[in-house]
Amino acid sequence: MTPSDRDATGLLTKPDDFLQLVSPTGERHANAEFDPWIADIDLGALGRLYRDMAIVRRIDAEATALQRQGELGLWPPLAGQEAAQIGSGRALRDDDFIFSSYREHALAWCRGVEPAELLSVWRGTTASGWNPFEHGMAVPQIIIGAQALHATGYAMGAAWEGSDAAAIAYFGDGATSEGDVNEALVFAASFDAPVVFFCQNNHWAISEPVGLQSKQHLARRADGFGMPGVRVDGNDVLAVLAATRIALDRARRGDGPTFIEAVTYRMGPHTTADDPKRYRTDDELDEWRARDPLSRVLALLEASGVDIAGLEREVGAEADRAAAELRAALTTITEPEPMTVFDHVYAEPNSHIERQRDHYSRYLAMFADAPAERSADAAAPGTTGGGAR
Amino acid sequence: MTTLTLAKALNAGLRRALDDDDKVVLMGEDIGTLGGVFRVTDGLKAEFGAKRVVDTPLSEAGIVGTAVGLAYRGFRPVIEIQFDGFIYPGFDQIVAQVAKLHYRSRGNVRMPITIRVPFGGGIGAAEHHSESPEAYFAHTAGLRVVACSNPADAYVMIRQAIASDDPVLFFEPKRRYHVKGEVDETASLADARPMGVATTVATGSDVTLVTYGPLVQTARDAAVAAAEDGVSIEVIDLRSLAPVDYATVEASVRRTGRLVITHEAGQQGGVGAELAASITERCFEFLEAAPVRVTGHDIPYPPAKLERHHLPDLDRILDGVDRVLRRPNSLSGVEA
Ligand SMILES: Cc1ncc(C[n+]2csc(CCOP(=O)(O)OP(=O)(O)O)c2C)c(N)n1
Numbered sequence: 119m120t121p122s123d124r125d126a127t128g129l130l131t132k133p134d135d136f137l138q139l140v141s142p143t144g145e146r147h148a149n150a151e152f153d154p155w156i157a158d159i160d161l162g163a164l165g166r167l168y169r170d171m172a173i174v175r176r177i178d179a180e181a182t183a184l185q186r187q188g189e190l191g192l193w194p195p196l197a198g199q200e201a202a203q204i205g206s207g208r209a210l211r212d213d214d215f216i217f218s219s220y221r222e223h224a225l226a227w228c229r230g231v232e233p234a235e236l237l238s239v240w241r242g243t244t245a246s247g248w249n250p251f252e253h254g255m256a257v258p259q260i261i262i263g264a265q266a267l268h269a270t271g272y273a274m275g276a277a278w279e280g281s282d283a284a285a286i287a288y289f290g291d292g293a294t295s296e297g298d299v300n301e302a303l304v305f306a307a308s309f310d311a312p313v314v315f316f317c318q319n320n321h322w323a324i325s326e327p328v329g330l331q332s333k334q335h336l337a338r339r340a341d342g343f344g345m346p347g348v349r350v351d352g353n354d355v356l357a358v359l360a361a362t363r364i365a366l367d368r369a370r371r372g373d374g375p376t377f378i379e380a381v382t383y384r385m386g387p388h389t390t391a392d393d394p395k396r397y398r399t400d401d402e403l404d405e406w407r408a409r410d411p412l413s414r415v416l417a418l419l420e421a422s423g424v425d426i427a428g429l430e431r432e433v434g435a436e437a438d439r440a441a442a443e444l445r446a447a448l449t450t451i452t453e454p455e456p457m458t459v460f461d462h463v464y465a466e467p468n469s470h471i472e473r474q475r476d477h478y479s480r481y482l483a484m485f486a487d488a489p490a491e492r493s494a495d496a497a498a499p500g501t502t503g504g505g506a507r
Numbered sequence: 508m509t510t511l512t513l514a515k516a517l518n519a520g521l522r523r524a525l526d527d528d529d530k531v532v533l534m535g536e537d538i539g540t541l542g543g544v545f546r547v548t549d550g551l552k553a554e555f556g557a558k559r560v561v562d563t564p565l566s567e568a569g570i571v572g573t574a575v576g577l578a579y580r581g582f583r584p585v586i587e588i589q590f591d592g593f594i595y596p597g598f599d600q601i602v603a604q605v606a607k608l609h610y611r612s613r614g615n616v617r618m619p620i621t622i623r624v625p626f627g628g629g630i631g632a633a634e635h636h637s638e639s640p641e642a643y644f645a646h647t648a649g650l651r652v653v654a655c656s657n658p659a660d661a662y663v664m665i666r667q668a669i670a671s672d673d674p675v676l677f678f679e680p681k682r683r684y685h686v687k688g689e690v691d692e693t694a695s696l697a698d699a700r701p702m703g704v705a706t707t708v709a710t711g712s713d714v715t716l717v718t719y720g721p722l723v724q725t726a727r728d729a730a731v732a733a734a735e736d737g738v739s740i741e742v743i744d745l746r747s748l749a750p751v752d753y754a755t756v757e758a759s760v761r762r763t764g765r766l767v768i769t770h771e772a773g774q775q776g777g778v779g780a781e782l783a784a785s786i787t788e789r790c791f792e793f794l795e796a797a798p799v800r801v802t803g804h805d806i807p808y809p810p811a812k813l814e815r816h817h818l819p820d821l822d823r824i825l826d827g828v829d830r831v832l833r834r835p836n837s838l839s840g841v842e843a
Contacts, residue, residue, distance in 0.1 A: 191631050191811050220633075242811030245634050260635045261593065262565055295564035297596060323565050325541035331564050397540045456816045459809045470775065474804050478816070481826060481837035 135335070136381050138351040139360065142409045144417025152360040159356065161424055167208065167355050168415045169433045171200035174224040175412065176437035180444050181223075181237065185390040189448055190240040194221045198353075198385035201411030202318050203288075204228070205358025206380070209366060210286065215272050216255040217265035218288040221318075225288065229253040233440075233447035243454050263289055263296035266315060270302045273313035273369070284369040286314040286362075292323025294339065295331045303343040303377070312369030314362065315340075315377045318352060320384040325397040340377035352380030353411040383409070456482060508691055514684040516658035517547050517623075519692060520665035521585065525555050528583065531669055534561045534570055535587030535623075544589055545625055545684055567597030574620045575604050583619045585669055590681075591626040592635030598643070605674045606649035621668045625681035626654075627721040627771050628818055631811040638808055639772035644676045645749040645781070652749040653702055654678040656723035658688035660706075660746065667702040675702075678748075680721035705752040707759065711741035714828050715759040717782060718769045719745040722819060726769060729824040738828065748778050756782070757789055764795035765831040769819045773805040801827035 139147055139156075159167070178196050185193040196203065203224035210216070216225050226236055226248075235247035239258070246257035259265040269287035276283045293299050294317060306313050317336055321328050332339070340347025348365070350357040358380055365376035383406040387394045420426045460475040511519060524531045533548060539562035542549030552560035563570050567588060574584035588594045594601070601622065608616045628637030645652045651673050655661040661679070668675040700706065708723060709730045718726045723744045730740035741759050745751060760766050766786055768779035783798035801819045809817050829836035 192633055239633070239810075242631060242633075243813075245807070245810050260633060261596070292565035295566040295569065297566065297568050323536075324544070325537045325539075326562055326565065330562060391544075396542075454810065454813055456813065459804060459806055459813050459816050463806045470805060474774075477838060477841070478804065480841065481823065484826075484837050 136349040139356040155360040155363045170204045180441040191242045194389045195386035201355040202352040202380040205355040206362040209362035213283040217269035233444045263293040263298040266299045266302035270306045273311040282370040284312040291319040291328040306375035307344040310374035314365040324388045337379035347377040349379045352382030508689045511690045516662040520662045524669045571597040571600035585621045591638040602647045618674045620674045626678045629682040652676045654720035663699045703747040705755040706744045709742040711739035713739045714765040715763045717743045761793045766798040767827045769801040774802040796831040799827045
């Protein structure tokens with residue numbers, strides 16, 4: 119049997135068999151272990167979680183549209199994963215440090231990352247948009263799984279300094295196959311590192327179903343590494359919030375790492391360059407649409423007597439503003455100056471790079487000196503031939 | 508002859524290899540149902556089944572390491588690394604295992620593994636998606652490193668790589684995947700130009716311009732532009748970066764007396780550095796000027812909006828040509 123024969127494994131795509139506090143239709147299930155951890159979430163706080171999710175959904179949709187309009191080179195949509203990201207993000211303390219991959223725009227939202235800082239990477243003007251130390255969030259990671267080790271090391275350092283801050287690593291179901299993630303689990307367990315491994319099992323690693331990465335629930339791996347593993351409904355913001363708070367508390371008390379598997383679904387393409395119709399069905403999408411993370415919160419609020427029409431109006435207006443700000447931010451992202459390619463290669467002066475910088479500036483200067491009718495080329499060497507000759 | 512894109516030519520070459528030898532297996536992330544992110548393996552899983560075209564778990568070390576075991580068992584694995592920048596998690600298995608097993612086993616173990624790598628920039632991609640890591644592998648004894656530049660070569664070279672009993676790093680110029688060309692699908696491997704032999708793609712008498720992969724077309728364009736200026740450039744497509752076909756380069760440099768090498772990878776410790784040193788050793792008395800390298804800068808690949816300032820283009824290549832000709836150029840008056 120080859121791994122591909124397992125594509126259809128029912129076990130891994132069955133969404134039940136996890137911890138859930140709010141059903142897709144908005145019923146609140148009591149849970150003795152989790153409930154005390156969200157006792158402070160009254161209707162107002164629940165409304166605020168809804169607000170976060172609605173705004174990031176809107177930001178995501180706007181960014182996707184901006185990519186389609188050619189304003190962004192690429193965008194990895196988060197749609198469907200709002201509860202997993204907001205529930206965990208709102209569990210964090212300001213001094214906890216986030217190590218994410220490329221899809222965690224909602225975490226950036228929780229951390230106050232500015233729209234221009236968020237978009238510049240995807241517009242292709244910078245390699246990273248924000249200063250990690252301003253937002254307590256590392257630069258997003260594209261190499262699958264590498265950040266799990268970084269989070270572990272950060273957590274080890276925090277513990278060695280006597281701080282009770284924690285680190286949290288976000289990665290996907292596919293990432294659990296990479297060596298880096300497995301090595302991070304070993305280090306974290308060995309050193310009791312105050313780190314939370316937050317796996318968003320969104321069922322697909324580009325075209326590969328989670329069943330290709332694992333024959334059992336991902337959370338069950340934790341046991342073999344010597345840490346608790348918890349499998350929660352990743353579309354249930356309260357369950358995610360509670361699970362993350364429990365894990366963070368463990369970390370702060372010096373009891374070591376926790377692995378959380380948030381069972382969710384990527385509703386859109388992997389990135390705007392992907393065509394999911396090649397590998398998954400509309401039926402599957404419909405099934406997950408019925409488990410939407412936002413509508414169940416609305417249903418619960420409505421059942422609790424909240425004026426949800428008013429809430430939706432209010433939040434809708436805020437989301438409109440956030441989307442408009444995002445679009446407006448594009449105009450503030452400036453085209454980087456050519457010579458900046460040499461900036462920050464090294465922290466200290468480096469004779470080799472200085473020489474190359476000097477040579478390339480002399481090269482560009484030839485275009486600046488070129489006759490007027492050719493100076494149009496000067497703005498963009500590479501587009502034409504022989505401009506300065 | 509059929510007209511195919513470079514990607515389709517590779518697809519046809521892979522299909523032919525799968526057909527010819529049932530020990531050939533394709534492995535990689537998203538290569539089956541999706542057909543690869545560049546669709547190079549499109550349709551092959553449907554045709555040959557999930558045991559010949561295998562979607563693997565997301566692990567480059569896993570892909571390369573299991574290919575080693577498969578090779579022990581007599582298979583000829585053809586691995587796809589999704590993008591250049593993702594080869595590093597598999598680097599240890601490639602340079603410490605794949606490259607050395609034949610030597611360590613005193614010739615008893617063969618590693619006929621082909622490692623396909625879409626490489627290079629110019630497509631406006633995100634970070635880690637535009638790199639040129641070929642020099643790491645050219646530096647490693649035991650590996651063969653090749654780069655195709657056009658559909659006809661792609662079709663033949665991929666089959667030669669798979670047929671080779673040595674491990675081959677097979678670099679595919681991703682920004683040329685959609686370029687079309689004539690492919691002779693009836694060509695037999697026995698008659699084909701060996702994978703290790705360079706091709707002279709334009710003849711000339713003043714300067715020898717050597718390159719490979721994505722820049723071959725740019726170099727040809729530079730030769731055309733230079734001709735208008737009265738400069739005759741000979742363009743060589745190296746095709747094999749390890750070993751290098753020095754005979755072809757040497758013969759050309761002995762005639763022209765001038766060598767320019769261009770590649771997207773950084774300059775320091777690159778394929779061009781090796782070529783410049785070797786040609787200087789072999790042809791010193793024939794050289795009219797020191798060899799010149801026109802390469803990417805020694806920087807991490809820059810954000811998409813700046814990549815045109817990193818990648819050698821026609822103008823930068825012509826500036827390098829001016830340098831070996833001692834004509835006015837960007838470094839005129841600069842001390843070496
Ligand atoms: C080391 C490495 N290999 C391959 C890739 C290409 N790649 C980008 S995203 C992706 C799938 C990731 O899936 P998963 O970990 O489940 O995260 P998701 O995108 O679903 O959030 C792949 C294969 C990469 N970025 N890094």
